[in-house]
Amino acid sequence: MHELGVVIGVVKKVIQVAESNQLQSVDTIVLQIGQLSSMIPTYIQTCYPAAVDGTMLEKTKLEIEILPANALCKACHQVFNIIENRSQCPHCDSDEWGLLSGKEFIIKEIIAQ
Amino acid sequence: MSIDTTPPPHLCKAGVNKPTDTRLLEQFLNKGKMMGTFKTLEIKESVFENNNIQADLLRDELKEEKVFLLNLMSSPGSGKTTTLVRTIETLKDEMNIGIMEADIDSDVDAHTIAQTGTRVIQLHTGGMCHLDADMTRQGLNGLNTDNLDLAILENVGNLVCPAEFDTGAAKNAMILSVPEGDDKPLKYPLMFSIVDVLLINKIDAIDFFDFDLDAVKQRARKLNPNITIIPISAKTGEGIAEWTDWLRKQAKAWNQT
């Protein structure tokens, strides 16, 4: 399973940060995931309990922010969401564009008391 | 020989990305009830970026060691193992070859390769559908790269996520086989856009399938203008000479400089 291995990596990283900052517990982990990432947010939420099981993050909440799949049109230079517009610029119908965001998978921050 | 790779420690290189900023934030939890002062630690670490760092490190080391690593990807059953056997037969007298077979749990492919007398290791991914740079490093350590000129990783059969994880290979190859259909570049664009060479296998069977070779070439080149495309049949041997020429040339260039 794709997500589990990656989430285990996230958990390790967060524990490392928590330990080096001498945190007793972590309240929330915030991830940012692009709409084009192969990580599916609901799968991540599903396998998250297994990844934190038996670690200091067992009670830590997981929050996921979605980043849009935005592209810059090479013809008319406007920004549009390629998923909502089926990879075609809604302003000029061009299909020549450069991706600005959407492939991210980022550990944004952790919130701790 | 076989090793089980541990779940990927994608992110455990200490010190690569220390939290940049520790700021105090007042958090309102439970519908606005003030719960006291919480601290937010910004991490801002891209999980893939960390793998990229590990992969670059591994690539540099392999360059130093003069080991050319090829990452071979495809769907299950498209002919990776069969193509590897052909490749070994052609090249084994001119270079030292080592093979890493990644599989969720079985040893079948490693046994097939072992019959050629080539150095081989089976990597069990324990359910993971791709290999990352760290697991590849573990595999190379298990294989032992001493005196190797060419190492080939048969990645997990999957056209989706192996494309997203740089393994540290010098070059990436993929196989698309005729029965899979000519629409695959449209369905898995990332894979086609990151590989250096595309082998179109089972070309011996093209008359039995509705497979438009020119359309595949065109679709792949639209995604990846520099891609090398070689139709082959691992069964009849057609195209294998062109493929091994490509591989020999790449390995020589890598191991020379």
Ligand SMILES: Nc1nc2c(ncn2[C@@H]2O[C@H](COP(=O)(O)OP(=O)(O)O)[C@@H](O)[C@H]2O)c(=O)[nH]1
């Ligand atoms: N007709 C035909 N069959 C092939 C060819 N290459 C592989 N096969 C068959 O396809 C099946 C899967 O091959 P294998 O090498 O195990 O695929 P892998 O899962 O990608 O390693 C086997 O039954 C092979 O004999 C080919 O070029 N032509």
Ligand SMILES: [Mg+2]
């Ligand atoms: Mg195989």
Ligand SMILES: [Zn+2]
């Ligand atoms: Zn995967």
Ligand SMILES: [Zn+2]
């Ligand atoms: Zn996957």
Ligand SMILES: [Zn+2]
């Ligand atoms: Zn436009």
